[in-house]
Amino acid sequence: MQLSNCSGCGKLQTGRFETLCTDCLKKHIEVSHQIKHYLQLHPGASLIDICQHTGLPLSTVNEIIKRV
Structure with missing residues (x-):
């Protein structure tokens, strides 16, 4: 099991590097x-x-547009 921080809020989570936690993903x-x-x-x-x-x-807005 690998621990990483959410790239959105910094919350500690299990999973891959640079992923969003469920709360940040919903937002x-x-x-x-x-x-x-x-x-x-x-x-x-x-x-x-x-x-x-x-x-x-x-x-x-700029971040969202860049990801599209």
Whole structure:
């Protein structure tokens, strides 16, 4: 059994390196869906538009967009 820290919150967990814990994974999925829904309604939106209308920080939006 291998121990690692969650790359989102730092909580100790069992599993592979650089994985998210269940709480962070749920939050990541919710935020991803929120951004996806906004972009479906506003396809030409900029990062700033997404941040202003979803209330999410720029760093979070940027991180989610990079992963897609």
